[in-house]
Amino acid sequence: MSERERSFWAWGYTDAFPDEPGRQALAVQVGALLGREFSLRPLPTVESARLPPPRVLPPTSLAPISSAAPKDRILHTYGKGYRDIVRAYRGDFSVAPDWVSFPRSEEDIERLLAHCAAEGIAVIPYGGGTSVVGGVEANVGDRPRGVVSLDMRMLDRVLEIEPVSRSARIQAGATGPVLEEQLAPHGLTLRHFPQSFEFSTLGGWIATRAGGHFATLYTHIDDLVSSVRMITPAGTWASRRLPASGAGPSPDRLALGSEGILGVITEAWVRLQARPRYRASASVTFPHFADGVKACRVLAQSGLYPSNCRLLDRTDALLGGVFVDGGAVLLLAFESADHPLGPSMNRALEITAEAGGVCPEGPVLREDRGEGARAQATYKQSFFRAPYLQSALVSLGVLADTFETACTWDKFEELDFAVHEAVLPALQRALGGGVLARRFTHVYPDGPAPYYTFLGPAREGHELETWATIKDAASRAILASGGTITHHHAVGRVHRPYFRDERPEPFAAALRAAKRAVDPAGIMNPGALFEPEER
Numbered sequence: 059m060s061e062r063e064r065s066f067w068a069w070g071y072t073d074a075f076p077d078e079p080g081r082q083a084l085a086v087q088v089g090a091l092l093g094r095e096f097s098l099r100p101l102p103t104v105e106s107a108r109l110p111p112p113r114v115l116p117p118t119s120l121a122p123i124s125s126a127a128p129k130d131r132i133l134h135t136y137g138k139g140y141r142d143i144v145r146a147y148r149g150d151f152s153v154a155p156d157w158v159s160f161p162r163s164e165e166d167i168e169r170l171l172a173h174c175a176a177e178g179i180a181v182i183p184y185g186g187g188t189s190v191v192g193g194v195e196a197n198v199g200d201r202p203r204g205v206v207s208l209d210m211r212m213l214d215r216v217l218e219i220e221p222v223s224r225s226a227r228i229q230a231g232a233t234g235p236v237l238e239e240q241l242a243p244h245g246l247t248l249r250h251f252p253q254s255f256e257f258s259t260l261g262g263w264i265a266t267r268a269g270g271h272f273a274t275l276y277t278h279i280d281d282l283v284s285s286v287r288m289i290t291p292a293g294t295w296a297s298r299r300l301p302a303s304g305a306g307p308s309p310d311r312l313a314l315g316s317e318g319i320l321g322v323i324t325e326a327w328v329r330l331q332a333r334p335r336y337r338a339s340a341s342v343t344f345p346h347f348a349d350g351v352k353a354c355r356v357l358a359q360s361g362l363y364p365s366n367c368r369l370l371d372r373t374d375a376l377l378g379g380v381f382v383d384g385g386a387v388l389l390l391a392f393e394s395a396d397h398p399l400g401p402s403m404n405r406a407l408e409i410t411a412e413a414g415g416v417c418p419e420g421p422v423l424r425e426d427r428g429e430g431a432r433a434q435a436t437y438k439q440s441f442f443r444a445p446y447l448q449s450a451l452v453s454l455g456v457l458a459d460t461f462e463t464a465c466t467w468d469k470f471e472e473l474d475f476a477v478h479e480a481v482l483p484a485l486q487r488a489l490g491g492g493v494l495a496r497r498f499t500h501v502y503p504d505g506p507a508p509y510y511t512f513l514g515p516a517r518e519g520h521e522l523e524t525w526a527t528i529k530d531a532a533s534r535a536i537l538a539s540g541g542t543i544t545h546h547h548a549v550g551r552v553h554r555p556y557f558r559d560e561r562p563e564p565f566a567a568a569l570r571a572a573k574r575a576v577d578p579a580g581i582m583n584p585g586a587l588f589e590p591e592e593r
């Protein structure tokens with residue numbers, strides 16, 4: 059377990075949170091973008107946190123693995139979405155769980171679930187707590203007598219590596235860095251890098267169907283899992299480890315995206331890859347965003363499968379501190395453990411040039427010789443800072459959040475138009491202005507995954523209502539124009555009403571029936587995916 063202290067309100071470690079000069083610089087940057095001045099607000103202290111006393115306490119048999127200490131309850135109250143950070147910044151921990159358990163074995167989990175089922179206490183599986191959709195929030199309706207947060211951090215080992223099939227059996231509480239560190243000496247990687255990699259866990263990725271950093275091919279955890287082990291209140295759900303199977307509906311597919319409502323995922327066999335040796339990268343600028351969209355579609359349908367194909371509009375690039383002389387920039391990359399990538403990159407640049415893209419600096423081709431850690435180091439530099447900055451923005455009085463979707467290529471233009479038509483006026487009405495930036499995080503042969511960031515000057519004391527208005531406008535626009543309510547952030551509690559509109563009703567009935575079968579007392583994460591009273 060890490061010695062470093064995690065912030066009780068913001069993203070990440072307290073020692074990595076931007077210092078005062080860093081926040082001043084951010085205030086200047088965001089001030090220039092939003093056309094007004096922002097000043098530093100005082101940072102909250104844990105002493106000012108308000109939380110109710112626990113309604114129930116762990117029984118003696120569970121006491122050695124449990125804690126009802128205020129600090130532990132505070133740290134397990136929220137995920138890390140905008141509304142979580144705002145509530146924690148305000149010191150509002152009114153929905154804190156009654157206690158937190160840290161199981162060390164599957165037997166501990168079985169004992170905990172049996173106790174909670176008998177006593178009518180809700181159990182919320184907790185991986186890294188990086189949910190941005192209220193997935194770990196103890197907002198569980200009126201029925202449960204109490205709420206336990208079940209933190210998986212003690213179960214973080216790579217248990218077995220099977221090199222012939224390039225697979226590993228890994229415990230669900232392993233975070234990205236912890237599991238990669240254990241795979242590195244074997245020259246292997248899971249190669250799953252969500253932006254929350256530093257804290258999110260294998261179990262959380264499976265439970266939310268996480269999407270990794272790579273733009274194409276094996277980037278979703280769905281494709282990297284070959285079997286799952288889950289402890290449900292009704293018994294152990296363990297699938298067989300197979301490369302593929304046509305034996306009826308897949309038990310893994312039901313565990314994937316189950317968001318803690320069926321049971322606790324304890325381990326999984328995952329498919330590994332050799333660490334990449336060859337890399338190629340290039341930046342391509344387009345006069346208009348639409349030109350970049352066209353290039354991405356042709357690239358996604360070309361069979362080249364770039365590892366990165368991240369199209370940023372001008373505002374999105376500016377948010378990352380990059381000025382683009384045009385309407386969009388495409389960050390293009392390939393990587394392989396097996397073969398040099400010059401030909402793939404050259405063909406990709408022909409495609410982007412046909413769509414009007416220019417790559418003045420040309421591609422960069424690299425070959426790593428046994429420097430397995432480099433992928434992670436590069437990833438760290440470019441990716442780890444961003445979440446810290448989002449929390450820092452809250453402390454400057456900036457409303458900043460993201461939302462994401464996926465749609466087919468034929469619907470993208472209409473969806474993008476509808477999102478702008480809905481969000482910009484909502485920002486104007488609520489905050490007197492703001493900006494909306496967009497990018498593609500993933501591209502598929504049949505459509506992109508657009509990802510939007512909105513920012514505006516928050517109205518102090520009204521942050522949550524304003525956020526809800528903008529989020530609702532964006533979500534409705536997305537659903538009305540053929541997108542999904544989430545491409546990789548999951549449903550949780552925040553997307554629940556929109557998920558209801560997206561899913562077929564017979565499927566919802568089947569899922570509710572599956573939950574009743576494995577969780578007859580209805581204790582597993584009530585309120586995620588379904589209304590708490592929906593059973």
Ligand SMILES: Cc1cc2nc3c(=O)[nH]c(=O)nc-3n(C[C@H](O)[C@H](O)[C@H](O)COP(=O)(O)OP(=O)(O)OC[C@H]3O[C@@H](n4cnc5c(N)ncnc54)[C@H](O)[C@@H]3O)c2cc1C
Nearest residue numbers: 185186187188189193252253254259261262268269318323
């Ligand atoms: C800054 C930031 C960047 C992010 N970037 C990405 C990204 O690039 N891609 C992406 O997909 N998501 C991203 N997310 C969202 C989030 O990180 C993912 O949903 C992630 O998969 C959650 O993992 P976790 O371990 O933190 O799970 P938690 O947040 O702890 O839990 C999420 C849900 O899974 C359930 N759960 C957790 N562990 C288990 C288990 N062992 N068994 C059963 N249920 C469990 C919980 O009950 C909850 O419903 C980001 C979030 C933040 C804050």
